[in-house]
Amino acid sequence: MRPAINSFHKTFCVMALLSITSCDGQQSVFTDLGPVSSQITLLMWIMFIGAALITVFICVLMAVSIAGPTGWRQKLTTEKNIIWGGIVFPVVTLTALLIYGFMVFKAGGTLAQAENPVRISVVGEQWWWRVIYRHGDGRITESANELRIPTGRPIEIELSTADVIHSFWIPAYAGKVDMIPGRTNLLHFVADKPGIVTGQCAEYCGGAHALMSFYTVAMTPSDYDAWLAKERANAKPALDSQGEQVFLSSGCGGCHTVRGTQANGKIGPDLTHAGSRQSLGAGILPNTTEGFAKWISQHKTIKPDNLMPPFDIFSESELQSLSAYLNSLE
Ligand code: HEC
Ligand SMILES: [Cu+2]
Numbered sequence: 170m171r172p173a174i175n176s177f178h179k180t181f182c183v184m185a186l187l188s189i190t191s192c193d194g195q196q197s198v199f200t201d202l203g204p205v206s207s208q209i210t211l212l213m214w215i216m217f218i219g220a221a222l223i224t225v226f227i228c229v230l231m232a233v234s235i236a237g238p239t240g241w242r243q244k245l246t247t248e249k250n251i252i253w254g255g256i257v258f259p260v261v262t263l264t265a266l267l268i269y270g271f272m273v274f275k276a277g278g279t280l281a282q283a284e285n286p287v288r289i290s291v292v293g294e295q296w297w298w299r300v301i302y303r304h305g306d307g308r309i310t311e312s313a314n315e316l317r318i319p320t321g322r323p324i325e326i327e328l329s330t331a332d333v334i335h336s337f338w339i340p341a342y343a344g345k346v347d348m349i350p351g352r353t354n355l356l357h358f359v360a361d362k363p364g365i366v367t368g369q370c371a372e373y374c375g376g377a378h379a380l381m382s383f384y385t386v387a388m389t390p391s392d393y394d395a396w397l398a399k400e401r402a403n404a405k406p407a408l409d410s411q412g413e414q415v416f417l418s419s420g421c422g423g424c425h426t427v428r429g430t431q432a433n434g435k436i437g438p439d440l441t442h443a444g445s446r447q448s449l450g451a452g453i454l455p456n457t458t459e460g461f462a463k464w465i466s467q468h469k470t471i472k473p474d475n476l477m478p479p480f481d482i483f484s485e486s487e488l489q490s491l492s493a494y495l496n497s498l499e
Contacts, residue, residue: 277357283323293335293348296377313438319393336372360387376474382452403429412494461492
C-alpha cells in the first residue's frame with residue numbers, strides 16, 4: 170500500500186502547487202478573458218472593497234462606543250443615528266447590491282439571444298467530461314476532457330449530467346453552472362483572445378471530484394474550424410499495428426471509442442484523437458507516451474475511485490506499444 174499512498178500524495182502536492190501558481194492566470198477568478206467574467210470580477214471587487222470599508226467603519230464605531238469621549242458615545246445612541254445607520258443604510262446598500270447582482274446574473278443573457286452560437290454539449294460523468302461538438306448540419310462529434318472554442322463568437326454550452334450533480338466552471342470565462350440530473354442548463358460566454366486555461370468541477374461529486382479538471386483551448390476562428398474538421402474525422406490508420414492490436418484485444422473498446430476501428434464503447438472517454446489533447450485523465454497527467462503508460466498501469470493510485478477497471482495484465486513491451494499507439498491518435 171505504501172507506494173500507492175506516496176504517489177497519491179505526490180499527485181496531491183503537485184495539484185496543490187498548481188493551485189498556488191494558478192494565480193497567474195491558468196485557473197484564477199482574477200483572470201478575465203471574456204466580457205462575462207469581467208462583469209463577475211467587477212462585482213467581486215465592489216463587494217470586497219465595500220465590505221472591507223464597512224468593516225473598518227464598524228470597528229471604528231465599536232472603538233468609539235467602548236473607549237471614546239462621553240460626548241461621542243452619547244451621539245452614537247441617538248435614535249436618528251440608529252435609524253440611519255442601522256436600518257436605512259443596510260436596506261439601501263443591500264437592495265442596490267441585490268439589483269446589481271441580478272444584472273450580473275444575466276451577464277450572458279444578451280449572448281443567449283445571439284444567432285448561430287457555437288453549440289457544444291458537456292456531460293459531467295464521475296469523474297470526467299464528455300464533450301459533444303454540434304455541427305451546423307445536425308451531426309455531432311464526440312470528444313472528452315477538453316473544450317476547444319473559437320474566439321470572438323458567442324459560445325453556448327449545454328450542461329447535463331450522466332449521474333450526480335457536477336458543476337462546470339471555467340473562471341476565466343464565466344461563473345459556475347451546475348449540471349443537474351434530469352435537466353439541461355445553458356451557459357453563454359465569449360472568449361476574447363486565443364489561450365489555454367483550465368476549468369474544474371465545482372460541486373463535490375464523490376471520490377475523485379478534486380481530480381475532475383479540464384483544459385479549455387481558445388483558438389482563432391480559422392484555427393478552430395481546421396481543428397474541428399480534424400476532430401470530426403476518424404482516427405488515422407495506426408502506424409504501429411501492435412499497439413492497436415493490444416488495444417482491440419484487451420477489451421478497451423468495450424468502453425472507449427476510436428472512430429475508424431472496431432472500438433465503439435460509450436462508457437468511457439472517446440479516444441479517437443486522445444493524443445492531441447492537452448492532458449490525460451481529466452487534466453491530471455501530461456499527454457505523452459509515458460503519460461498514457463502511467464494512466465493504464467497506475468490509474469487506480471493516480472486517480473483513486475475512478476471507474477476504469479485496473480489493467481495489470483500487460484508486459485512492458487505491450488504497455489509501451491499500447492501507449493505509443495494512443496499517443497499517436499492525434
Ligand atoms: C469498464 C470500462 C473501461 C474499460 C474496459 C477501459 N476503460 Fe479506459 N476509462 C474508463 C473510464 C470510465 C475512464 C475515465 C476515468 C476518469 O478520468 O475518471 C477511462 C479513462 C481512460 C483514459 C484517459 C482518457 C482521457 O480522456 O484522458 C485512457 C487513456 C484510457 N481510459 C485507456 C484505456 C485502455 C488503454 C483500456 C484497455 C486496456 C481501457 N481504457 C479500458 C473506462 C474504461
Ligand atoms: Cu465534482
